[in-house]
Amino acid sequence: MREPLNMLMNTGIGDLIPLKVAANILDTHLIETIEISCRKQHAKLILIMGNTPNKLIAASLKNIVASPNAPESTLLAPSLKAKIFEPKDISLDNLEEWSDRLVRWNLEYSKALILASNPYLNSEIKKGNIGLCSALFNRQTGRIEFSTLHMHESLSNNNSLN
Numbered sequence: 001m002r003e004p005l006n007m008l009m010n011t012g013i014g015d016l017i018p019l020k021v022a023a024n025i026l027d028t029h030l031i032e033t034i035e036i037s038c039r040k041q042h043a044k045l046i047l048i049m050g051n052t053p054n055k056l057i058a059a060s061l062k063n064i065v066a067s068p069n070a071p072e073s074t075l076l077a078p079s080l081k082a083k084i085f086e087p088k089d090i091s092l093d094n095l096e097e098w099s100d101r102l103v104r105w106n107l108e109y110s111k112a113l114i115l116a117s118n119p120y121l122n123s124e125i126k127k128g129n130i131g132l133c134s135a136l137f138n139r140q141t142g143r144i145e146f147s148t149l150h151m152h153e154s155l156s157n158n159n160s161l162n
Helices: 005-009 030-039 055-066 078-080 092-117 119-127 151-157
Strands: 045-052 130-137 143-146
Touching: 030 092, 030 119, 045 092, 055 092, 055 130, 078 092, 092 130, 119 130
Parallel strands: 045 130
Antiparallel strands: 130 143
């Protein structure tokens, strides 16, 4: 995102450890970086934040319309593999709609990938030591929509991370 996160989240300098990734698609390298941030810098919340409109996803979808036989974009590979859409579903008329849909899906995909691929983070999230959620920043309205916080069930009943 181009927006300064400290201003969006009302935090001070050094309060956040931001990692930027195109289209909110995490990979093992970034998940390991998140683990280090939690283990060594004691980060207590993993927030995966996307934005709409997302020009990178829209451009990748537009490439599908323009060149249906071109190699698939790495930004779309997980959603194509999961059969969230097929190239024939995309048209110039529905690019924004599909872009927004895929931003939301990518956020959920990345949270699931963290839980499935990193035993340390999965364990700490289940214990309630680290929170995991996503947020979607709508550039047109200026609003941020947060997902449910993943944490241990007994803690979620208390609405507390402590």
